Each structure stands twice: as structure tokens, then as C-alpha cells.
Amino acid sequence: MTVLPDDGFSLAAEFPDATHEQWQQLVAGVLRKAGKDTADTAAEDALSTAIEDGISTRPLYTAGDGAYDSAGLPGFAPFTRGGRPEGGAVSGWDVRQRHDRPDPERTNEAVLADLENGVTSLWLTVGPAGVPVSGMATALKDVYLDLAPVVLDAGAEFDAAARELLRIHEERGLAPEAALGNLGADPLGHAARTGAYDDLAGHTAAAVELARLCHTSRPGLRALTVDALPYHGAGASAAQELGCSLAAGVALLRDLTAAGLSVEAACGQLEFRYAATADQFLTVAKLRAARRVWARVAEACGAGSAGAQRQHAVTSPVMMTRRDPWVNMLRTTVASLAAGVGGADAVTVLPFDHALGLPDAFARRIARNTSTILVEESHVGRVIDPAGGSWYVEQLTDEVAQAAWAWFQEIERAGGLPAALRSGLVAERIAATWESRSASLARRREPVTGVSEFPLLAQAPVERDPAPAAPSGGLPTVRRDEAFEALRARSDAHLAATGARPRVFVAAIGPAAAHTARVSFAANLFQAGGIEPVHDPVSVDAASAAGAFTASGAQIACVCSSDNLYAEHAVPVAEALKAAGARLVLLAGRPGEQRETYERAGVDEFVVAGGDAVAVLTSVLDRIGVA
Numbered sequence: 184m185t186v187l188p189d190d191g192f193s194l195a196a197e198f199p200d201a202t203h204e205q206w207q208q209l210v211a212g213v214l215r216k217a218g219k220d221t222a223d224t225a226a227e228d229a230l231s232t233a234i235e236d237g238i239s240t241r242p243l244y245t246a247g248d249g250a251y252d253s254a255g256l257p258g259f260a261p262f263t264r265g266g267r268p269e270g271g272a273v274s275g276w277d278v279r280q281r282h283d284r285p286d287p288e289r290t291n292e293a294v295l296a297d298l299e300n301g302v303t304s305l306w307l308t309v310g311p312a313g314v315p316v317s318g319m320a321t322a323l324k325d326v327y328l329d330l331a332p333v334v335l336d337a338g339a340e341f342d343a344a345a346r347e348l349l350r351i352h353e354e355r356g357l358a359p360e361a362a363l364g365n366l367g368a369d370p371l372g373h374a375a376r377t378g379a380y381d382d383l384a385g386h387t388a389a390a391v392e393l394a395r396l397c398h399t400s401r402p403g404l405r406a407l408t409v410d411a412l413p414y415h416g417a418g419a420s421a422a423q424e425l426g427c428s429l430a431a432g433v434a435l436l437r438d439l440t441a442a443g444l445s446v447e448a449a450c451g452q453l454e455f456r457y458a459a460t461a462d463q464f465l466t467v468a469k470l471r472a473a474r475r476v477w478a479r480v481a482e483a484c485g486a487g488s489a490g491a492q493r494q495h496a497v498t499s500p501v502m503m504t505r506r507d508p509w510v511n512m513l514r515t516t517v518a519s520l521a522a523g524v525g526g527a528d529a530v531t532v533l534p535f536d537h538a539l540g541l542p543d544a545f546a547r548r549i550a551r552n553t554s555t556i557l558v559e560e561s562h563v564g565r566v567i568d569p570a571g572g573s574w575y576v577e578q579l580t581d582e583v584a585q586a587a588w589a590w591f592q593e594i595e596r597a598g599g600l601p602a603a604l605r606s607g608l609v610a611e612r613i614a615a616t617w618e619s620r621s622a623s624l625a626r627r628r629e630p631v632t633g634v635s636e637f638p639l640l641a642q643a644p645v646e647r648d649p650a651p652a653a654p655s656g657g658l659p660t661v662r663r664d665e666a667f668e669a670l671r672a673r674s675d676a677h678l679a680a681t682g683a684r685p686r687v688f689v690a691a692i693g694p695a696a697a698h699t700a701r702v703s704f705a706a707n708l709f710q711a712g713g714i715e716p717v718h719d720p721v722s723v724d725a726a727s728a729a730g731a732f733t734a735s736g737a738q739i740a741c742v743c744s745s746d747n748l749y750a751e752h753a754v755p756v757a758e759a760l761k762a763a764g765a766r767l768v769l770l771a772g773r774p775g776e777q778r779e780t781y782e783r784a785g786v787d788e789f790v791v792a793g794g795d796a797v798a799v800l801t802s803v804l805d806r807i808g809v810a
Contacts, residue, residue, distance in 0.1 A: 206243065234465065235420035235616060236586040244574035254471075254577055257567050258491075261478040263471050263580060264568040265526045266491035275564030276522075277529035278554040279334065279495065283308035284541050285651055287318030293547060294322065298331055300548070301555040304364065306531055309337035309344040312651045316343050320351055328357055334408075334454075334495070335367035338654055339382065342368070342389040345406070349396075362404040365454050368393050371431045371600055372410035378657035380605050390435075391442045394452040398444060405493070407435055407452050414609070415458040416500060417658035418617025421469045421583055426590030427609060428455055429476055430600035433591075436484060446486035455492055458499040459530070461514040463521035464579060467570045470494060470525030472584035476591070495529040496522035503538040504664045506671060507633025508645050511535035512549060519553050523563045524570055530554055538662065540647030610658055617661055625666055625797035627711075634664045635796065638710045640674075640684065666797045667711055670804065674713020677809045685809050686737035687769075689718040690728055690760060692744035692752045698722070701743040701771040708790060709741070712800030716741075725755035729763035738807045739767040741790065746772065753777075754784040761785035767806045769799075 210226040221229050230242040255261050258268030280302045284290045294305060307314060307322065313336070314322045323333065328351070337344035345366035352362050368390035374383050394406040411428040419427065432453055439449035457473060459466045474492045481490025498518040503511050512535045522530045532553045534546035542550070557563045570576040590612075597603045604610075623629040630636040653660065662668070678684050687709045691698040706716040717735040732740055740760045742753055753770060760768050761784075769788045774781050778789075790799055 203243075203245065203247075210242075235620070236422040236583070238422075238579070238582045238586065240575075240579065244578055246574060248574050248578045253581070254571060257571075260482065260487050260490055262474040262491045263478075264571050266474060266493065266528065269567065275558030276527055276554070277303050277332075278551060278558070279304045279306050279529045279531045280547065280551055281306040281308070281497075281531050281533065282322070283313040283650065284648075285314060287314050287321035290314055290318075290322040291324050293544070295325060296544065297547060297551055298326065300551060301559075302331075302551050304332040304334060304529060306334045306336060309335055310340040312338060312653055316340055316347050319344065319347050320354075323351060328352060328355065329361040329363065332364035334365040336369075336408075337367055338373050338376075339379070339386070341366065341373075341386075342393065345393050359401050360403060362401045365405040365408055366393050366397070367408050368406050369408045369410050371434060371604075372408070372413050373654070374601070374657065375413040375427075375604055375609075376654040376657045380601070383601060387438055391438050394439055394449070395442060395444065397452060398448050405452050405454050408454050408456055408495075409435065410456045412456060412458055412497060412500070413658050414613060416660050417610070417613045418501070418620065418661045419613045420616050421465055421472075422586035422590055423613060423616060424457065425469065425473050425476060425583070425587035426594060427600065428457070428473070429480060429587065429591040430594040430603070432477065433480060433595070434600050436480075446481070446484045447489040450481055450486055450489040453493065454495055456495045456497060457527075458501070459496040459518040459522035459525075459527070460499040460502055461517045461521075463517050463524075464570075464576060465583075466496075466518060466521035467525040468576055468579040468583050470496065470522065470527055471570070471576075471580045472587060474526070475580070475584050476587055479588070494527045495531065496525070496527035497531045498522075498533045500533060500537060501661060502663055503533065503535075504631060504634050504662075505538045505668055506664065507639055507642060508535050508539060510633040511537070512553075513632075515550070516553050520557055520563065523554075523557055526568060536645060536647050539645055540650045543647065604657075613658065621666065622795075624663055625795050626793055627796050628793065629663070631663050631667070634667045635711045636707060638667075638671075638707070640710050640713065640715055670712040670797070670800050672713075673804055673809050677713075683736075684713060684715045685804065685807055686715045686717050686735060686739075687803070688732045688735040688737040688740040688760075688765075689716050690723050690732070690740050690742045690756055691718060692724065692742065692756060693722055693748040697745040697748055698743050701745075704792065705741045705743050705769075705771045705790065708796055709800070709803075711796060712804065714800065714803060723756065724752060725759045728756045728759040732760055732763045732765060738765070739769070739803060740765045741769040741771060742786070743771045746775075750777070753781060753786070757781065757784040757786050767803060769803075 207226045211221050214221045227241055231239045233239045254263045257265040280297045282290050335344050370386035370390050374380050397404045397406045409428050409432045411424045414427040415424045436449050477492040478490035481487055498515040502514050515532045519530050519532045532550040534542035534550045536542050536546045594600055594603045597608050627635050674684050689702055689705055691702050709716050717737055719731045723731050742756055757768050767787050768785050769790050770786045771790050773791050774789050
């Protein structure tokens with residue numbers, strides 16, 4: 184290889200370096216032109232976005248932020264940049280498919296199809312929520328267990344499921360050192376899901392025995408999973424999810440070391456499971472921060488070299504929607520990309536129909552091919568820590584780690600995770616976080632495509648076989664679409680009972696250039712609540728509004744136009760709609776000083792961008808008698 188001499192030539196040599204202060208001045212100038220009187224030093228604050236955990240993302244990051252200095256190197260403590268020096272450069276990540284169909288024979292068909300087409304490990308749900316323990320041998324028939332690791336998820340039946348898997352290993356002549364995967368014991372995760380705290384001591388003792396067995400006789404098999412999905416599924420923020428997983432991991436370390444395992448051996452029995460969302464940068468930062476904070480725990484316990492966290496990332500069930508489920512393919516693609524970039528060792532892409540029941544063959548194929556394309560065609564795994572060195576990602580990683588550590592310390596001060604779960608501390612904090620996020624969802628500041636934005640009322644429902652009931656009784660299970668789903672369910676019931684959906688007449692005033700923007704806004708809003716918009720293609724005025732409204736078959740109307748035309752036409756049109764029998768008249772836009780005038784004319788409510796869409800739609804359905 185020829186090395187060219189450094190002649191000092193630089194393409195940017197003739198251009199002076201811009202300072203941070205100059206950038207602030209330019210940004211402040213643009214903001215002033217937009218009507219925001221902002222001081223130069225406050226320009227960044229004006230463009231910053233607040234996210235959960237008291238963290239804000241800024242519009243500009245520089246080397247001076249300094250978070251990169253503590254990231255270390257891939258494969259070395261604090262493992263922020265990856266648990267292995269080579270990252271996924273050899274084979275990408277482990278493509279792990281989930282199976283929870285109760286029929287062992289049909290599960291076996293799906294398992295074999297997955298393994299033949301790119302899946303590299305299996306995540307098998309066992310017990311009441313999946314395959315019965317007695318059906319495990321059938322479900323794993325013809326599976327090469329020394330090549331395809333099996334990860335169990337058996338809830339309260341984890342001990343019986345683990346013993347059955349070990350029996351299958353012996354029956355098929357699998358050498359103990361060839362056993363791979365994870366037995367899935369997760370006593371704290373099960374307690375968080377079910378609230379069965381009285382069983383925690385017995386389940387923990389059984390889990391510890393499995394860990395001892397794996398450590399002494401099956402070096403390739405782990406016994407324990409630290410599953411953060413119960414906390415994510417209840418609405419936890421990224422830092423809350425990490426803090427709870429840290430507390431769970433520390434609780435298990437205490438139990439394992441008390442039973443005689445070394446700290447290094449105890450760490451080697453744990454695999455951590457996290458959610459990957461469509462917020463790609465936050466997911467990348469969360470996984471990197473998770474490795475960093477766990478390495479800090481291992482260091483404090485005297486096992487720094489064993490602090491490389493084994494991670495299993497699962498595309499978030501909270502973000503999966505029941506309406507327009509095809510959009511879930513986009514969400515899971517972004518989430519799985521973020522999981523891979525964040526350094527997850529194994530990635531599970533939930534099928535796009537996961538929220539509707541048991542997935543069909545097409546949904547499973549799309550799920551496994553998502554990872555295959557990223558690994559084999561896009562070669563995402565061949566770059567070690569692709570986000571490393573990004574000042575934004577490094578700073579976000581640092582802030583998430585700091586917030587997670589603070590929450591972990593609070594749990595520890597409360598007596599540890601078991602005590603914090605029993606006392607309700609964890610549930611209360613997560614509920615407060617979800618309440619705040621629900622407000623953003625209701626106001627569509629966090630839009631959900633196909634649900635709160637761009638809904639398709641005429642789309643045929645996607646039918647799937649019902650899934651077994653998930654464990655319940657502990658932390659709740661939430662979804663981003665739940666408030667709008669309740670509204671759509673009301674509309675569906677009305678359609679079934681009357682043969683038609685509830686309707687709203689969109690009274691467009693003036694030329695298309697004046698009303699199109701607000702007509703589109705109103706139509707999008709009402710369809711999100713299952714209310715069908717009816718729009719007369721001809722502009723209405725006071726004389727024609729009554730007839731057009733009557734012909735629409737609607738009981739409510741929404742006036743849409745520009746502010747200038749409102750000043751002249753809104754009052755007579757609203758009066759005409761009320762006279763024609765409209766039970767509710769709404770106006771799209773902010774009324775300003777004309778509020779009282781419009782209200783006297785019969786306008787009942789004003790719908791605006793950023794308003795509480797769920798409250799408005801609920802009120803509309805209530806007023807027109809949709810049960």
C-alpha cells in the first residue's frame with residue numbers, strides 16, 4: 184500500500200472556522216424573521232426538544248460536549264461501544280424469532296420454516312401463554328439444538344420448562360457443552376407482570392438452582408433473563424426501563440453470589456432483554472447506555488472483566504397498532520435497525536400483526552427478512568459501533584445513562600426492586616410517565632401513522648387467530664393507539680348497529696386555496712375518531728349550507744376556511760347549519776378575538792392543531808349518541 188505524503192493541502196483551508204456564537208447569531212436571525220424574538224444565546228433553547236427523563240435534544244452538538252471521551256473502545260469496559268471487539272462484523276446479530284402458538288405441531292412447522300429461511304435462534308413461549316410444557320418435544324422436533332439456540336419464556340412454569348428442555352437435550356444425545364440458549368428464568372419479571380409477589384422467594388430459589396446447574400455442567404447455556412419488557416410495556420421511559428433492569432440484575436447477583444457463585448459466574452448467567460422503538464437514536468443510545476451502566480455495576484462488584492452485557496432487543500409491542508397494521512412493518516424496520524446499530528447481540532422483530540393475535544406465515548416471513556436484509560444486504564452489522572463518535576449519540580447515551588443510574592439508585596434506596604414493586608413505587612412512577620406521554624399522543628404531538636394521522640376508515644380489518652392471554656395482575660400493559668382505538672371501536676359498533684358510521688359535514692367556504700389545508704386537517708382529525716367526513720365539492724355559503732348539510736346525512740358540521748373568509752362568512756354559515764338541525768357545529772382554527780361572536784352564532788367547539796384530539800372526538804361521539 185502506498186502512503187501519500189501529507190502536503191498540508193486542505194479543501195477548507197481558505198475558509199475560516201465558524202464559531203458556535205456565529206451559528207447562534209444566524210439561527211436567532213432566522214427565528215426573528217419567523218416572528219420569534221429570541222436572544223442569540225437562547226436560540227438553541229428555542230430549537231431544543233424535550234423528551235422523557237428530563238432530557239432535551241439540542242439542534243447542534245460539538246466535540247466540546249465531551250461525552251465521547253468516556254465511551255471507551257469496542258469490547259472493553261465500559262462496553263458502551265459494544266460487548267465484543269469485533270462487534271457484529273463476523274455474522275451480524277442473532278436473528279431470534281418468537282413463537283407462542285399453543286399447538287405444538289403448528290409451532291413446529293413455523294419453527295422449521297423460520298430456521299430454513301434465515302432465523303438463527305428461537306424464542307419459545309411455554310406454559311399458559313404458549314406451547315404446553317408437555318408439547319415442547321413436538322414443537323422442537325427435527326431442530327438441531329446444537330446449531331439453533333432455544334430461549335425459553337415460561338413465566339411461572341420456567342423450572343418445569345427448563346427441566347423439559349434439558350431432558351430433550353439428553354434424549355437426543357446432545358453433549359452438555361453443546362447446549363446453547365437461555366432457560367429463561369425471570370422471577371422478578373414474572374412478579375412485575377402478575378403481581379404474584381408471594382411466589383417470588385420460591386421462584387428465585389428455583390432460578391438459582393438452574394443457574395448453578397448451567398454454570399457447573401453446561402457452559403454454553405444461560406439460565407436467567409433480566410426482562411425489561413414488563414416495564415416498557417407499562418409505559419416506562421428509556422431511563423426507567425434501564426433502571427429497573429439494573430435493579431433486577433443486581434437483585435439476581437445478590438441471590439446467585441449468596442448461593443456460592445462468583446460474581447463473574449453470576450454475570451455470565453444473565454441475558455438482558457430491552458425494547459427497541461421507532462425512535463432510532465433514543466434506542467441506539469439506550470442500548471449503549473445499558474451496557475455502560477451494567478459495566479459500572481460489575482466494576483463495583485469486583486467483576487469488571489465480566490461486565491459485558493449480553494443484550495436481546497425486541498421491537499416494541501407498545502408501538503404496534505391494530506388499525507392499518509401494515510405500517511408496523513415500517514416501525515419494526517426502523518426499530519431493528521436501531522437495535523443493530525446500538526449493538527444488540529440478538530434481535531427479535533415482532534410480526535406486523537402481533538397486536539391482532541397469532542401471526543400468519545407472511546407476517547413471520549416479513550419479520551425474519553427484516554433482519555436478514557439489514558444483516559446480509561445492508562451489512563449494518565459489519566460496522567463496529569456505527570453511531571460511535573457522533574457527538575449527538577454520545578451525549579444522548581451519557582444523559583440516558585445518568586438518568587437510568589439515578590432511578591436505579593432510588594430503587595435501591597427503597598430496598599431494591601422487589602420492595603419497590605411491592606410498595607407501588609415502580610408502578611406509580613411509570614404511570615406518571617405514561618400519563619404525560621398519553622397527553623402528547625392525545626394532542627397528536629406524537630403522531631401515530633394510520634391511527635391518529637392518515638387513518639383509513641374504509642380499510643378492511645385484518646383477522647388473525649386469537650393469541651393466548653398474556654399474564655396479568657401486576658404492571659399494566661399499554662399501547663400508543665389505545666385512546667384512538669377506543670374511539671374507533673365505538674364507530675365500528677355504530678356501523679354494525681346502524682349500517683353507517685357517524686358522519687361530519689365539512690362546510691368548506693371559499694376557493695380551494697382558502698379551505699384545502701383546514702379541510703384536510705379536519706378530515707384527518709375526524710377519521711382518527713371513526714367519524715366519516717362528508718365534503719361537498721362546491722363551496723358553501725349561508726344560502727347553500729343548510730341544504731348541503733341535510734343532504735350529507737350528518738348530525739354535526741365543521742366549518743373550514745381561511746381566517747380572512749371566516750371574518751365574513753363564518754357567522755352566517757354557522758347560523759344556517761344550526762337552523763338546519765346540526766347538533767354540534769365546530770370551526771377549524773383559532774378564533775382569536777372573534778370567539779364570543781362565533782359562539783353566539785352557534786359554534787360549539789374549535790378544533791386546532793395541537794389541541795386534545797381525543798377529548799374533542801370523545802365529546803363529538805357523546806353528543807351524537809354513539810354508545
